[in-house]
Amino acid sequence: MRDVLPRFLDVEVKTSLLAILAVTSLLLLVAALRAIGAFLAIYLVQWVGNRVVLDIRKQAIDHLMHLSIGHYGQSRTGEVISRTMNDTEQLQFGAAAVLRDLVKQPFLLIFTLGYVFWEDWILALCSLVLFPTCLIPILIFGKRARGAARDRQERMADLMDILHESLYGIRVVKAFCGEEREANRFKAAAQSYFSAAMKARRAQSSVAPIVIFISAVGVCLALIYANQTGMAWNEFTAFLLALVLLYDPIKRLGKVHVDIQPILAGAERVFELLDTPIDVIDKPNATDMTQTPRDIVFERVCFQYGDSLVLKDIDLHVKAGEKIALVGASGSGKTTLVSLLLRFFDVTQGRLLMDGSDVRDYTMTSLRQHIGLVTQDTFLFNNTVAENIRYGNTDATQDEVEAAARLAHAHDFICEMETGYDTVIGEHGVRLSGGQKQRLAIARAILSDPAILVLDEATSALDTESERQVQLALDEATSGRTLFAIAHRLSTITHCDRILVMDEGRIVETGTHEELIAASSTYKRLHDLQFGIV
Numbered sequence: 049m050r051d052v053l054p055r056f057l058d059v060e061v062k063t064s065l066l067a068i069l070a071v072t073s074l075l076l077l078v079a080a081l082r083a084i085g086a087f088l089a090i091y092l093v094q095w096v097g098n099r100v101v102l103d104i105r106k107q108a109i110d111h112l113m114h115l116s117i118g119h120y121g122q123s124r125t126g127e128v129i130s131r132t133m134n135d136t137e138q139l140q141f142g143a144a145a146v147l148r149d150l151v152k153q154p155f156l157l158i159f160t161l162g163y164v165f166w167e168d169w170i171l172a173l174c175s176l177v178l179f180p181t182c183l184i185p186i187l188i189f190g191k192r193a194r195g196a197a198r199d200r201q202e203r204m205a206d207l208m209d210i211l212h213e214s215l216y217g218i219r220v221v222k223a224f225c226g227e228e229r230e231a232n233r234f235k236a237a238a239q240s241y242f243s244a245a246m247k248a249r250r251a252q253s254s255v256a257p258i259v260i261f262i263s264a265v266g267v268c269l270a271l272i273y274a275n276q277t278g279m280a281w282n283e284f285t286a287f288l289l290a291l292v293l294l295y296d297p298i299k300r301l302g303k304v305h306v307d308i309q310p311i312l313a314g315a316e317r318v319f320e321l322l323d324t325p326i327d328v329i330d331k332p333n334a335t336d337m338t339q340t341p342r343d344i345v346f347e348r349v350c351f352q353y354g355d356s357l358v359l360k361d362i363d364l365h366v367k368a369g370e371k372i373a374l375v376g377a378s379g380s381g382k383t384t385l386v387s388l389l390l391r392f393f394d395v396t397q398g399r400l401l402m403d404g405s406d407v408r409d410y411t412m413t414s415l416r417q418h419i420g421l422v423t424q425d426t427f428l429f430n431n432t433v434a435e436n437i438r439y440g441n442t443d444a445t446q447d448e449v450e451a452a453a454r455l456a457h458a459h460d461f462i463c464e465m466e467t468g469y470d471t472v473i474g475e476h477g478v479r480l481s482g483g484q485k486q487r488l489a490i491a492r493a494i495l496s497d498p499a500i501l502v503l504d505e506a507t508s509a510l511d512t513e514s515e516r517q518v519q520l521a522l523d524e525a526t527s528g529r530t531l532f533a534i535a536h537r538l539s540t541i542t543h544c545d546r547i548l549v550m551d552e553g554r555i556v557e558t559g560t561h562e563e564l565i566a567a568s569s570t571y572k573r574l575h576d577l578q579f580g581i582v
């Protein structure tokens with residue numbers, strides 16, 4: 049017996065150890081599964097949210113890049129940035145916050161509802177009599193949350209707009225001592241954003257407490273009913289527990305309804321942006337412009353921005369290689385006229401023909417490949433000098449880039465930079481003078497080898513020395529190409545084949561410099577004014 053006992057105990061110990069090990073392994077397995085489940089639940093919901101934002105942002109940038117120049121003339125940059133960045137972000141936050149409850153809570157609600165009715169349907173009805181009253185605060189605060197969230201997003205757009213303006217125009221701000229004014233403008237907008245955000249939060253946070261209070265009233269009603277019917281204490285406790293469990297999904301679903309409103313407000317704003325119609329588009333049967341365009345004909349062309357007629361009955365025939373200059377008071381329609389060539393806008397009446405075909409019959413990309421543009425405000429990307437020049441012709445070799453830079457009289461100053469063509473310029477790069485930037489823009493235009501070159505006040509912002517350099521670059525750039533040059537300084541266009549004088553949307557005079565000077569023309573008056581002859 050003495051021998052047997054220890055052996056038995058041994059067996060006992062071993063068995064129980066095995067059992068414990070089995071149980072603990074099972075426990076660990078369940079815990080591991082639960083941990084994986086918990087991780088996946090959070091991660092997948094976040095994945096869905098982030099993925100939605102990614103897809104919408106991709107759609108937004110495609111849409112934004114295809115909206116016409118006219119659209120950008122009307123909308124605020126900060127507003128567009130805000131819709132693309134902040135409103136999409138709302139969708140992600142919201143999706144993560146409500147998705148799980150939206151899936152889980154209806155199941156819990158149905159399950160607990162079945163249970164309380166099965167337990168005691170009269171008692172269930174008695175306590176659920178207040179259920180519809182929960183809907184009132186849910187609906188009221190939902191509506192309020194939506195309005196406040198939309199307001200908040202609009203205030204965010206204001207913030208972005210002010211920030212963008214103040215930073216973009218920092219030189220003007222400082223020159224006119226506007227630092228404090230701009231800071232105050234931003235602070236006031238930030239304060240409005242704060243108020244709107246808090247209003248939205250107040251609406252969102254009000255639902256749960258109200259539902260909790262209503263559920264307490266429900267419980268009290270059930271308590272009175274149980275007391276009157278002499279219900280057993282343990283039965284009532286079980287029922288009460290079920291009731292508490294029932295109101296929880298109601299509370300959470302109510303919260304989902306309210307929390308979803310800011311997402312809908314964000315979605316509305318994002319979709320308003322995505323639904324903005326693109327007014328300048330390729331026709332379904334548009335063809336590529338494969339040949340180099342030669343003849344350009346404006347045929348009774350009219351153009352209006354909204355209600356204001358800006359170009360009136362423009363008739364113009366330009367032959368390949370002709371150098372056309374456009375002069376006239378500002379606002380007379382010069383920029384609008386050349387914008388039609390690039391199809392930044394489409395004519396509202398008449399036709400613009402290239403080689404006998406309407407420009408609207410060509411695909412925009414193929415049309416624009418034949419046109420180079422150099423404007424007064426040179427835009428350089430935050431990239432290397434070489435990449436900036438290569439922008440219109442990404443396949444160009446280094447030799448071609450350098451050849452274009454030489455023609456644009458830019459090679460020498462580029463070589464003087466520490467890392468030459470690899471120097472990063474643009475926002476965070478080295479500073480370049482206005483003339484140097486302009487010559488890089490000309491090199492960019494030369495490299496894309498356009499048949500038509502449009503110069504919109506390309507030398508207006510330059511000092512005499514820079515202007516001389518840029519003019520030399522332009523003489524090289526324009527040789528052999530059709531040129532449309534808008535010029536404020538008449539000295540830069542005297543050599544043009546034809547000078548068009550514009551006034552209030554019409555071409556009022558046409559001729560060479562000599563012809564227009566010889567006639568007692570508007571051009572002569574402008575010329576005499578500029579050269580101090582009168």
Ligand code: ADP
Nearest residue numbers: 118121353358377378379380381382383384385
């Ligand atoms: P110019 O180049 O001769 O200075 P524009 O072609 O820029 O003249 O402008 C012609 C007229 O069209 C002006 O009265 C100007 O106010 C108006 N305008 C220009 N751009 C827009 C726009 N995006 N939206 C509305 N009106 C515009």
